[in-house]
Amino acid sequence: MRLEYFQLIDRVVDLNLADRTISAEATVPTESTIFEGHFPGYPLMPGVLLIEAMAQTSGWLVVAANGFARMPFLASVKDAKMRTFVMPGQVLTIKSRLAHDGSGFAVMNAKITRDNQAIGDATLTLRVLDFPNPEMAAQMRINATRLGLKIEAPADV
Amino acid sequence: MSSTFESVANIIAETCDIPRDSITEESHAINDLGIDSLDFLDIAFAIDKAFGIKLPLEQWTQEVSDGKATTDQYFVLKNLSARIDELVAAKGA
Numbered sequence: 001m002r003l004e005y006f007q008l009i010d011r012v013v014d015l016n017l018a019d020r021t022i023s024a025e026a027t028v029p030t031e032s033t034i035f036e037g038h039f040p041g042y043p044l045m046p047g048v049l050l051i052e053a054m055a056q057t058s059g060w061l062v063v064a065a066n067g068f069a070r071m072p073f074l075a076s077v078k079d080a081k082m083r084t085f086v087m088p089g090q091v092l093t094i095k096s097r098l099a100h101d102g103s104g105f106a107v108m109n110a111k112i113t114r115d116n117q118a119i120g121d122a123t124l125t126l127r128v129l130d131f132p133n134p135e136m137a138a139q140m141r142i143n144a145t146r147l148g149l150k151i152e153a154p155a156d157v
Numbered sequence: 158m159s160s161t162f163e164s165v166a167n168i169i170a171e172t173c174d175i176p177r178d179s180i181t182e183e184s185h186a187i188n189d190l191g192i193d194s195l196d197f198l199d200i201a202f203a204i205d206k207a208f209g210i211k212l213p214l215e216q217w218t219q220e221v222s223d224g225k226a227t228t229d230q231y232f233v234l235k236n237l238s239a240r241i242d243e244l245v246a247a248k249g250a
Contacts, residue, residue, distance in 0.1 A: 075195055102205055103214040105198045125198055 054110035
């Protein structure tokens with residue numbers, strides 16, 4: 001994770017377009033200014049950032065599924081649960097499944113685990129829109145490469 | 158009233174916390190019931206699941222934007238129900 005750049009996942013470790021699933025990993029940094037406020041003397045990874053990690057992981061699945069043709073934007077978060085604390089330095093696994101591929105939106109079931117222990121989960125709705133500009137589309141491909149996400153042909157989803 | 162309308166009305170009532178008895182076949186989802194685009198995504202999701210279809214929301218929105226259709230054609234509930242019936246029929250054809 002590079003919290004200051006809002007990069008909440010480090011790498012995509014598995015992408016299965018047939019099963020509509022993705023798995024990513026992220027290591028919580030040992031130091032961040034965020035921990036100075038959350039909380040003084042007891043650093044915890046904020047739950048909202050865990051939700052963002054699930055949203056980013058989900059988003060990469062949608063981007064990969066549509067062949068980098070369109071961009072997902074977080075629209076709603078439902079049934080979000082933060083089941084235990086996440087401390088600096090811990091390694092997280094973030095998984096997401098495309099539960100429904102709607103017209104212009106996608107519903108995702110996402111969860112975070114640490115050593116197979118449930119950390120958090122949520123149902124996310126993403127709006128799926130055309131890229132607002134070519135620069136963003138290009139940057140997303142660069143980011144995908146950084147994450148080890150293989151760019152494949154569009155899937156029929 | 159069609160069973161499709163009944164299902165749609167129940168979905169809207171449950172999804173948007175709108176009293177069921179205030180929803181009629183003549184209700185316009187946006188203008189009368191005040192449903193915004195985000196809430197309509199939840200409704201579309203529920204309809205898609207319930208009927209095993211995919212409401213072509215983007216196509217409808219584009220047609221309205223292009224002046225080729227009115228929102229009444231898709232968002233007055235009797236018309237929405239008719240569109241759903243067409244999609245269900247097309248799926249089974």
